[in-house]
Amino acid sequence: MMKNLLDDIEEILLMGPGPSCVPPEVYNALSCKTLGHLDPYFIKIMNEIQELLQKIFNTKNKLTLPISGTGSSGMETCLVNLIESQDPVLILINGVFGVRMVEVATRLGAQVDKIEFEWGKPIDIEKVKTKLEEKPYKILAAVHAETSTGVRNPIGEIAKIIKGTDILFLIDTVTSLGGIEVKIDEWGVDAVYSGTQKCLSVPPGLAPVSFSDRAFSVISTRKSKVPNWYLDMSLIGQYWSGERKRVYHHTAPINMLYALYQGLLLIVEEGFDNVFKRHMENHLKLKEGLEGLGLNMYVEEPYRLPMLNAVTIPEGIDDVKVRSTLLNDFKIEIGGGLGPLAGKIWRIGLMGHTARPENVDRLLEGLEKALK
Numbered sequence: 001m002m003k004n005l006l007d008d009i010e011e012i013l014l015m016g017p018g019p020s021c022v023p024p025e026v027y028n029a030l031s032c033k034t035l036g037h038l039d040p041y042f043i044k045i046m047n048e049i050q051e052l053l054q055k056i057f058n059t060k061n062k063l064t065l066p067i068s069g070t071g072s073s074g075m076e077t078c079l080v081n082l083i084e085s086q087d088p089v090l091i092l093i094n095g096v097f098g099v100r101m102v103e104v105a106t107r108l109g110a111q112v113d114k115i116e117f118e119w120g121k122p123i124d125i126e127k128v129k130t131k132l133e134e135k136p137y138k139i140l141a142a143v144h145a146e147t148s149t150g151v152r153n154p155i156g157e158i159a160k161i162i163k164g165t166d167i168l169f170l171i172d173t174v175t176s177l178g179g180i181e182v183k184i185d186e187w188g189v190d191a192v193y194s195g196t197q198k199c200l201s202v203p204p205g206l207a208p209v210s211f212s213d214r215a216f217s218v219i220s221t222r223k224s225k226v227p228n229w230y231l232d233m234s235l236i237g238q239y240w241s242g243e244r245k246r247v248y249h250h251t252a253p254i255n256m257l258y259a260l261y262q263g264l265l266l267i268v269e270e271g272f273d274n275v276f277k278r279h280m281e282n283h284l285k286l287k288e289g290l291e292g293l294g295l296n297m298y299v300e301e302p303y304r305l306p307m308l309n310a311v312t313i314p315e316g317i318d319d320v321k322v323r324s325t326l327l328n329d330f331k332i333e334i335g336g337g338l339g340p341l342a343g344k345i346w347r348i349g350l351m352g353h354t355a356r357p358e359n360v361d362r363l364l365e366g367l368e369k370a371l372k
């Protein structure tokens, strides 16, 4: 008999930058019986998923649905549907995911301009205002919660600058959705994407997106076809809407959609405000404990994310050794720094189901021993 590797998977406390811990209800949802992707009962579940996503995104956008793929497929969907060759696009960068947006938009033939800010600091509104005076951009894109640094960008403030203009506002909420408030309609966001594996406490595999009516009309009146068939919203939209008649596009990842449905239900049942409060309380508990161990937060307080805690690695401490001790001896995963922050910070996630006091205690205990 061949050995089944799945038998030996250990339970790891996922306290890195994602994926986060998955609650038992969501694991159960994954193992529910698979239905056909056009089964009327499955379509009921799809409708509910859309309603739940509208609630969590704070939007009435009809075109709100999960894309089949991880967070990056959400990024790709937003950009590939809105960009046509030579479109002027402005991307604000203060971490890895702003850089990734530039990569995707450039491949689509956009004229990409960028403003770069120091990693670990938030986007500076004044610089954005000045840059916007240079030319009439079609799209302005930014990351709400920059997972690579632990910074919360001032999306509400950026939104105010472009309110009333023709510029389409595109944001990344992969790490923020379900951990802090995301207000798509109030901010006037035209395209947003997220991912399941962070504060929604669902395994990686889906990317909720939402497009405003204005964004949809831009997509509908494109001069060229969306260059990526799989992510073309006008085709995917026909599978996700309509009372009875649904048009097959690709076979939906049925069980992952059950998991998303269950993950969203858990959040709604707990109540959004309670969920956000739980993230904040556990973040404050972690911060206090870290300071007790002589460690400092990398990001300053006003724009620090509760669900992604960047911690400065003290001089003389071996980054990789501490992380591997935590993983091997304590079964806890935390993240290292990326790009210019590699070796300089640890990234401790308190996302979704991970954000619990017992997990914070377990990490602090393990970290204290690993540091010795």
Ligand SMILES: Cc1ncc(COP(=O)(O)O)c(C=O)c1O
Pocket (backbone or CB within 6 Å): 017, 018, 070, 071, 072, 073, 075, 097, 143, 145, 146, 147, 148, 172, 173, 174, 175, 195, 204
């Ligand atoms: C802010 C942000 N955007 C995009 C992504 C990409 O998501 P994925 O790795 O699921 O494709 C991530 C993943 O960590 C992220 O944190």
